[in-house]
Amino acid sequence: MTLPRTRSDELFLRATKVVPGGIYGHLAPAGGLPKVFPHYAESAEGCRFRDVDGNDWLDFMCGYGAILLGHRDSEIEEAAELQRRDGAVLNQPTARMVELAEAMVERIDFAEWAVFAKNGSDVTTWATRVAREHTERRFVLKARGAYHGVDAWCDPGFGGRIPEDRDFVDEFKWNDLDELRDLAKEHEDDVAAIVLTPYHHAAFGPSEMPADGFWLGVQELCRDKGIILVLDDVRAGSRLHEGGSHRLFGFTPDIACYSKALGNGYAISACVGREDLRRGARDVFLTGSCWNDAVAMTVAIKCLDLARKRNVVDKLNTLGVRLSKGLRDAGAKHGFSFSLTGPPAMPFPWFDGDGNLYLLQKFCELCALEGVFFHPHHNWFLCGAHEETTIDQAVNAASVAFSKLIAKHD
Amino acid sequence: MTLPRTRSDELFLRATKVVPGGIYGHLAPAGGLPKVFPHYAESAEGCRFRDVDGNDWLDFMCGYGAILLGHRDSEIEEAAELQRRDGAVLNQPTARMVELAEAMVERIDFAEWAVFAKNGSDVTTWATRVAREHTERRFVLKARGAYHGVDAWCDPGFGGRIPEDRDFVDEFKWNDLDELRDLAKEHEDDVAAIVLTPYHHAAFGPSEMPADGFWLGVQELCRDKGIILVLDDVRAGSRLHEGGSHRLFGFTPDIACYSKALGNGYAISACVGREDLRRGARDVFLTGSCWNDAVAMTVAIKCLDLARKRNVVDKLNTLGVRLSKGLRDAGAKHGFSFSLTGPPAMPFPWFDGDGNLYLLQKFCELCALEGVFFHPHHNWFLCGAHEETTIDQAVNAASVAFSKLIAKHD
Known part of the structure; x- marks a missing residue:
């Protein structure tokens, strides 16, 4: 399974001609990033964004932290x-x-x-x-x-x-x-x-x-x-x-x-x-x-x-704890020892024993297919536009991902 | 003669408490700047800006060059x-x-x-x-x-x-x-x-x-x-x-x-x-x-x-040449050997023999009193919102300044 990304690839091909490496820095398409991740974004609102191929994403990077209250608050x-x-x-x-x-x-x-x-x-x-x-x-x-x-x-x-x-x-x-x-x-x-x-x-x-x-x-x-x-x-x-x-x-x-x-x-x-x-x-x-x-x-x-x-610090912490618990439980249900490390508002995901990040990368790829943007090697960011419902949506997507990950893992 | 600057001074006093030096970098109130220059700006449009005390200025700095086409084009x-x-x-x-x-x-x-x-x-x-x-x-x-x-x-x-x-x-x-x-x-x-x-x-x-x-x-x-x-x-x-x-x-x-x-x-x-x-x-x-x-x-x-x-490069050059000629002639009429150095679109003003910038500082102060923002120790910038009429307005203001400068100079 995959996601449409014709336009993303087309833009990246154009970019490689006029930008060294096509995209540089922390946004560069690095090894280990899910192949279904888009190279280019189209728009964003609240805690969601759309890529240039029209795929909609639940955003857990929030402009790598630049977005605190939500996109276009x-x-x-x-x-x-x-x-x-x-x-x-x-x-x-x-x-x-x-x-x-x-x-x-x-x-x-x-x-x-x-x-x-x-x-x-x-x-x-x-x-x-x-x-x-x-x-x-x-x-x-x-x-x-x-x-x-x-x-x-x-x-x-x-x-x-x-x-x-x-x-x-x-x-x-x-x-x-x-x-x-x-x-x-x-x-x-x-x-x-x-x-x-x-x-x-x-x-x-x-x-x-x-x-x-x-x-x-x-x-x-x-x-x-x-x-x-x-x-x-x-x-x-x-x-x-x-x-x-x-x-x-x-x-x-x-x-x-x-x-x-x-x-x-x-x-x-x-x-x-x-x-x-x-x-x-x-x-x-x-x-x-x-x-x-x-x-x-x-x-x-x-x-x-x-x-x-809006008491954003408390809100992000509460939502982060909910996300952390939800993901840990969902992982455990499928036999994975998965947890979020660091502060709940900006957690880094981790599978025990996954030193080479193989499971994490696969997990994030499977979540991507469910429309959730979880980064496999950078800490995530919550923002004020997230709500309990969006956290639960992410946890549900992750459950699907964990269930598929078993099949891959076995 | 002077310009209202109560609010500017009041803000600067507040600033000195919470910002080292009050204002830093190229915008800092440096020695040699006309005392009537405002510390804080309120708004800008085209090639004009208003300071926080309501004084209106014809702008020849254009955000120190950041404004090419005009403020708020x-x-x-x-x-x-x-x-x-x-x-x-x-x-x-x-x-x-x-x-x-x-x-x-x-x-x-x-x-x-x-x-x-x-x-x-x-x-x-x-x-x-x-x-x-x-x-x-x-x-x-x-x-x-x-x-x-x-x-x-x-x-x-x-x-x-x-x-x-x-x-x-x-x-x-x-x-x-x-x-x-x-x-x-x-x-x-x-x-x-x-x-x-x-x-x-x-x-x-x-x-x-x-x-x-x-x-x-x-x-x-x-x-x-x-x-x-x-x-x-x-x-x-x-x-x-x-x-x-x-x-x-x-x-x-x-x-x-x-x-x-x-x-x-x-x-x-x-x-x-x-x-x-x-x-x-x-x-x-x-x-x-x-x-x-x-x-x-x-x-x-x-x-x-x-x-x-809009052919901005040509326009700025033409207007810059007009400004240069206008100021030189106005200066000469009052006995000053004044010229603009560097490219006409971003000239640096100069009085022959004025190594310590004394005349230049006085000249810019007198121009300020006429509502023209000429900087005495940084090159000026023209922008696409300047027109022949604004250049002529600046030259007229400068003529007044030159005439007063004679009195000071003598």
């Missing part, structure tokens, strides 16, 4: 349109920039200032530079396999780097406080920053939550050694806690970076920090042609407000 | 709205990405492929990495004082850098072929790329056009030594030549970067390259959460089409 689009009538990119910022900075500082407990850019990478890289400026040190420590953006100090690719790009970057195993402390010792008085995601959400493997005491240990090490603790909340921000994901795990970073969910599909990123980093933040150059975009800032303000008003 | 906004109904940031690219890549490859003579991002910096930095990947060399050569973005290898700030950030970057004086050749010799077989803007448009000084033979010399050196010639056309692209600014100066780069004018206020950037760089381009990681944004891509396609249909 009407209140978001109304706010955007109102601002659009005045303009977006002008010669000066608008009042929206001040209002958004105030909103971030109000919501995030340790934040005394905020700046805005377009990409997650813009702010994660800038944050390491602010840490270097503040500490007058060189090293950045990060968890092995963690994604922090496209820049040469951290990107997951293999090309276009010289060894010197990472001369002052060192890595430790997520949750391994001893290895982290050893690195801090090895580079004594020369570690500017430790950059971490709130939990470990690497691709191609189950998500790892922080071990008991991990975050407090990291925080203590940073305070003790004068290291700046940079929280990369680009992927998880707005989904785990309204006040920033550190609140869920009970620690306090010095700087935090946000993007994805902040703009509900309008490109914007933000970096916030503690008071004592204000001078460093002021002294590290930061700008972009469209970074004062008043429409994206209007949307971000509205998105923060709506997320609070 | 109706055909652009219609196209954007049509796409917006389908969605912007989905789980896959849309057909718009293929169409835009095809449009770029069709228009730019040497281009065989294109990729898209959000910021100019995204693509200038990535281009240097593609050059490194392709050549397996390390050094990047650039012109002293040239702006290529916010990344540590090239940013114009002073903070957040370690000396090692520029270990493999070397600089030469714009137009100085001998110095460039010496650098290539010094780093023999280790120069990956020469990155240059089509002409030298540094801030705080007159623009410098390429000297006779400069570009051919650069091109010859690159071909001879196997160095990748990267054209940073982020600021000038779409304003000097429909097919890329290299066409105006008669050379052929290997890679070119575009942004600003490409999206008429919707954030998008592009990088295009020759066929033999396709493998390198494919192998250097490139992605961003909102880089498949179908609205920005739709706008870019429409913007390229409208610019061609």
Whole structure:
């Protein structure tokens, strides 16, 4: 069985002529992705999208996290349109920039200032530079396999780097406080920053939550050694806690970076920090042609407000727990030890013993045939447009998939 | 005399509490800017904008170049709205990405492929990495004082850098072929790329056009030594030549970067390259959460089409020549040796002998009082919404400014 994809293939063939690899980055058609996955999308609404061949999908990627409230949320689009009538990119910022900075500082407990850019990478890289400026040190420590953006100090690719790009970057195993402390010792008085995601959400493997005491240990090490603790909340921000994901795990970073969910599909990123980093933040150059975009800032303000008003964090968690339980039970019924790892609002699926992801890929392919878009090697995302009924629809589709998977597996 | 700016000051005061420095980057209230310049804008339409205190301005910055056709161009906004109904940031690219890549490859003579991002910096930095990947060399050569973005290898700030950030970057004086050749010799077989803007448009000084033979010399050196010639056309692209600014100066780069004018206020950037760089381009990681944004891509396609249909390059040049002549004559009438340097479509103003920019700053302040937004230390930008009447209005305002400047100057 398969799905219509003539137009998708036709577009991809055209693309390979004018785009290196046809599609690049996290959207690239990678090995292990279900062959029935479309290459090109046509439209989206709420928690559903349609591909260019007219196939309809129940969406569990939500623009890889960029969509928090749902595609084309009407209140978001109304706010955007109102601002659009005045303009977006002008010669000066608008009042929206001040209002958004105030909103971030109000919501995030340790934040005394905020700046805005377009990409997650813009702010994660800038944050390491602010840490270097503040500490007058060189090293950045990060968890092995963690994604922090496209820049040469951290990107997951293999090309276009010289060894010197990472001369002052060192890595430790997520949750391994001893290895982290050893690195801090090895580079004594020369570690500017430790950059971490709130939990470990690497691709191609189950998500790892922080071990008991991990975050407090990291925080203590940073305070003790004068290291700046940079929280990369680009992927998880707005989904785990309204006040920033550190609140869920009970620690306090010095700087935090946000993007994805902040703009509900309008490109914007933000970096916030503690008071004592204000001078460093002021002294590290930061700008972009469209970074004062008043429409994206209007949307971000509205998105923060709506997320609070609609209690989106709780909703996603509740729905995520329902999805997790539903899928686990459905899997068990068919003899599979299947679970969702990581936070329920953005889970990574896992079959016990499926180290090479074979079962997961087959499962996602079978779900795709039922119209459910489950990604086999990237964490999924729930959004505010999901409801109990859509979760149940996904679980039912997964049951069918599990039942077919038995046949394949046997 | 002054202008109302209560609200502007009030917003800036609020901003200083929640944003380091209040406003950062190229929009920051810098020393030497007219004190009557507003800190915050309210709205814009065509070639005019209104600040938050209700002052109306004739705009000669056009979002620092991001606005090519005019603020809120109706055909652009219609196209954007049509796409917006389908969605912007989905789980896959849309057909718009293929169409835009095809449009770029069709228009730019040497281009065989294109990729898209959000910021100019995204693509200038990535281009240097593609050059490194392709050549397996390390050094990047650039012109002293040239702006290529916010990344540590090239940013114009002073903070957040370690000396090692520029270990493999070397600089030469714009137009100085001998110095460039010496650098290539010094780093023999280790120069990956020469990155240059089509002409030298540094801030705080007159623009410098390429000297006779400069570009051919650069091109010859690159071909001879196997160095990748990267054209940073982020600021000038779409304003000097429909097919890329290299066409105006008669050379052929290997890679070119575009942004600003490409999206008429919707954030998008592009990088295009020759066929033999396709493998390198494919192998250097490139992605961003909102880089498949179908609205920005739709706008870019429409913007390229409208610019061609409306013959915007010719129009801006003609209007720029009119502005240049008008201002020069008006200045001369009042005893000033004033001229516009650089291309007429994006000129940098200059008073002979005004090395410290004193006259220029006073002149721009006096023009501001007449409602004309002339920047005293960044090149100006014309847009498609300017007309002969608006140019003449600006010249008349400048005449008043020149007449008052005499009094101040004497």
